[in-house]
Amino acid sequence: MIDGTSKGIRLARSLGWDGKLVVLSVATILSSAVIYSAWAVYSAWIAGLDLSLIEALNRFINGSVSMLGFTILAVPIIGPCMLIGWSVGWVAGGAIRLPALARASIAAALLGGSAVLPVAYFFGRVGSAAENEWRILVLPLLWIVPSSAVLASQIVFRRRLRIPD
Numbered sequence: 001m002i003d004g005t006s007k008g009i010r011l012a013r014s015l016g017w018d019g020k021l022v023v024l025s026v027a028t029i030l031s032s033a034v035i036y037s038a039w040a041v042y043s044a045w046i047a048g049l050d051l052s053l054i055e056a057l058n059r060f061i062n063g064s065v066s067m068l069g070f071t072i073l074a075v076p077i078i079g080p081c082m083l084i085g086w087s088v089g090w091v092a093g094g095a096i097r098l099p100a101l102a103r104a105s106i107a108a109a110l111l112g113g114s115a116v117l118p119v120a121y122f123f124g125r126v127g128s129a130a131e132n133e134w135r136i137l138v139l140p141l142l143w144i145v146p147s148s149a150v151l152a153s154q155i156v157f158r159r160r161l162r163i164p165d
Contacts, residue, residue: 027152032145037063077118085114104157112149
């Protein structure tokens with residue numbers, strides 16, 4: 001007879017929840033914060049602001065710290081969204097019988113996309129101020145977070161999902 005613990009473990013494995021999912025989530029958050037702050041510094045430089053190297057580095061560090069701070073404060077909202085996105089992608093990839101690495105990539109893309117959903121909902125497209133927030137904050141995050149999640153999944157899941165020779 002199977003006890004409740006082994007049923008829970010089997011369910012978690014079938015949904016792709018293991019230690020690597022936590023590492024993937026943390027790597028997605030860290031890489032997204034760094035890439036977004038680098039994008040913000042690059043955008044300021046392209047906009048014609050004469051930034052010195054020290055000022056650009058200060059903006060980069062301040063942007064990374066503020067994005068990480070926002071993410072840490074929003075983990076109770078973002079975390080469940082990431083888990084739901086991962087589960088949907090993992091189950092959908094398994095339903096159409098994708099190889100494991102492609103399945104992990106699709107699940108990671110949905111994990112990243114669903115991590116942005118609370119931000120997109122909070123900065124809705126109502127009013128002229130919201131248009132600027134949507135253009136400056138949400139649209140870049142919709143590109144950056146899923147792509148960094150896919151890249152992080154390739155790094156995190158590569159070793160475990162490699163086909164033996």
